[in-house]
Amino acid sequence: MKKRYFPLIILLFFGVCGYALGQSALTGIGGTESNGNAVSLSVSPEHPNPNQKVTIKALSFQVNLDNTIISWSVDGVVKLSGMGKKEFSFTTGSVGKSSKIVVSMNPADFGQITKGITITPADMDVLWEADTYIPPFYKGKALPSSQSSVRVIPFTSFSGKEGYYNSADLVYKWKKGYFGDAANSGYGKNIFVFNTGYTFNTDDIEVVASTLETGISVKKIASVYIYNPKITFYENKPLQGVRYENSLENSFLFSNKEFVVHAVPYFFSLDGINNNTAAYNWKLDGKKLEINPDNKNEFTFQKPSEGSGSFRLSLDIDNTGYDLQSSTKSLSIMYSN
Amino acid sequence: MTKKQLYIIVGIFAIVAIGFLVAVFLITGGGKTPAGTTSTNPFVNFSPFGKPSANITTNTGENTAGTNTPTGNGEIIPIQTGSLSLLRQITPNPVAGIFPINRIGKSYIDFIEKETGNIFETRIADMQMNRLSNSIMPRIFEAYFANGGNSIVVRYLKNNSDVISSFDLDISKSKIVPGSSATSTSAMPSGRFLPAGVMDMKISSDMNSAFFMTRNAGFKDRNSFGSVFDFNKNTVSEVFQSAFSEWLPVYFNSAEVLLQTKASQKVPGFLYSLNIKTGVLQKVMGDINGLTTLPSPDGQKILYSESTKGGMTLHVYNRANETTTDLPKQTLPEKCVWTKDGLFIYCAISNTITSSEYPDTWYQGITSFSDNIWKINTQTGISAIILTTSSFTPQSMDMTHLTLSPLEDYLFFINKKDSTPWLYDLRSVGLQ
DSSP states (O other): OOGGGHHHHHHHHHHHHHHHHTOOOOTTEEEEEESGGGOEEEEESSSOOTTOEEEEEEEOSSSOGGGSEEEEEETTEEEEEEETOOEEEEEOOSTTOOEEEEEEEOOTTTOOEEEEEEEOOOEEEEEEEEOBOOOTTOOBOOOOBTTOEEEEEEEEEOEETTEEOOGGGSEEEEEETTEEOSTTOEETOOOEEEEOOSTTOEEEEEEEEEOSSSOOEEEEEEEEEOBOOEEEEEEEETTTEEOTTSOBOSEEEEOSSEEEEEEEEETSBHHHHHTTOSEEEEEETTEEOOOOTTSTTEEEEEOOSSSOEEEEEEEEEEOTTOTTOEEEEEEEEEEOO | OOHHHHHHHHHHHHHHHHHHHHHHHHHTOOOOOOTTOOOOOTTGGGOTTOSOOOOEEOTTOOEETTOOOOOTTSOOOBOOOSOOOSEEESOSSOEEEEEEEEETTEEEEEEEETTTOOEEEEETTTTEEEEEEOOOOOOOOEEEEEGGGTEEEEEEEGGGSSOEEEEEEEOTTTSOOTTSOOOSOOOOOEEEEOOTTOOEEEEOTTSSEEEEEEEOSOSTTOOEEEEEEETTTTEEEEEEEESOOOEEEEEEOSSEEEEEEOBOTTSEEEEEEEETTTOOEEEEEEEEETOEEEEOTTSSEEEEEEEOSSSEEEEEEETTTTEEEEESOOOOGGGEEEOTTSSEEEEEEESOOOOOOTTHHHHTTSOOOOEEEEEEETTTOOEEEEEOGGGTOSSOOOEEEEEEOTTSOEEEEEETTTTEEEEEEOTTSOOO
């Protein structure tokens, strides 16, 4: 082959390769284009939610976009047109409702350029629950304390051709703080379990869920705040049971012959409480009390038969095996005859 | 003065004196003054006959003044006559649940005592109380009336453990019906246990079934299960399974269950709709810190609160048009009740709210409120106070379980401070 044809062949080769590589696809976004290699599009946010404002920017190293009339259309309807209109915003529809965005321009010395993307919003709520103690009938949430176990469960809304995707049929990438967790990420890995850090900090758990074939994805972060466990006292009445409706705070005056204080160890890790390994240290006016080891969370107070006065009752709970799970509570018990 | 004139004067005095005494006797012929009521009868303390004995009800439901006819249970239950306060305590004993009914145009309130499990019915007009069941069941924490009042699901802790037992008490055949003849013995209520460890439950709008949540043991592989119990068919069917377990059912009808995530001040809460037939879960609203909710009777409006730094704000979300109305008051939806038309709410609202982490500290019993009752138009936000509690009683009330009578002429609630039931007569309150 003659040498003068060599540069032409090389140019042709790279031209073909460049065209093939130019077929770009953003996650969840499909593309159509005419001469579109000259222009690229960036989408923010990268994983759009339903009813969310999305901004698309056109970028080019070959075309002077500032001197070019650019038109943007959504589902075939022109929404924005003008000189140098490189940026376009619109609001996504509901979950699964696709929007086809096409940008077109006709710069001098270049010819017609069109580039299109399809954006299909998905949604995801990230719920979590902690393995810590709350009393029976309690209507509130069990909160995480330091070193407690937390499960994170995403609830996804990904619309496909045959309805919504099952959460178990998606691919998940999990990250705790700055660190990705490859071992617990992957197809169908829709539950993430971790141990919390230190009290009064927040553990940020990031999850990106995406479909296998269409590439639709959504990213969310759940911020899990870590609380101090605490003790709350209640009266255990013989015929009513524990009066969870009203706690005993600061001081309590009682007139019956006997009075049972029931201690609830809110937000201590469950295994220490259920396995009876947590240490309960009851004191009355500073003196240690001997209590039933099978019923460590109750103290029965017998009123002196005459006179009146007060006692200082205190309880320390230390959840063995958890460095920062401990708490103290005091109550002044007053009596009279 | 002649003897004849003297006899006439003495005779007139005697007639007047006898007439006066007869009048005093008749006027003071009343019973005990119930708690929370004010007797306006000035003769009570002046009657030379002493305080009258209580009027007693027989099992015929007749008021037999001046007699002591025991009921078939051997118990004397006094009734009150005379002027009744608009706000009155139904019983001084703590109760686990209440249920207002209307029978032949008369209003009644049924309730079950926490300490005994005895079931009573009080006629509102004169506070006449009848015992419907004397079966003993102590330490009931909460109770749900269902099936037109013929079933009561009582919930208590098993053997001093943390395991919740739920028993469906069928009192339809055993209860003593007012107006029937007294019997020396009455059939023991029958029933059945629901599965152990029912965490939360909700009675359906038509009261014929209950939706309840259970979960399996363990944590990493935990699953929760939603089931429907039919009171008439006596069947349980599982309709829902979830990897998340902190669900609180807040509404239940034949088509859907509204499930709210359990609330905490700093944690975003969510409300989902569960389609009973398909088992599909769909989000209604969410990402609201401390979310607690009270759906309207048709489930289309959601009264909800959002936690703020030391308190809460109150709003109504309309599911149909996805709009939100902000209400000008601070309270928790658990302290409100919707009217049947879904337009108004009656809410227990405190004048001052101590800065705290709501709803957590209220659920934990650490904070409590001193409530008045307000009526709020949920479309306009216009509100009016209809009960200033301190005008009737020095007792502070933290009102919960607000319930309207079928004709919406009475409002009932339980005072969280001592679990006693109260009623407020709404007939004097104008429409807003």
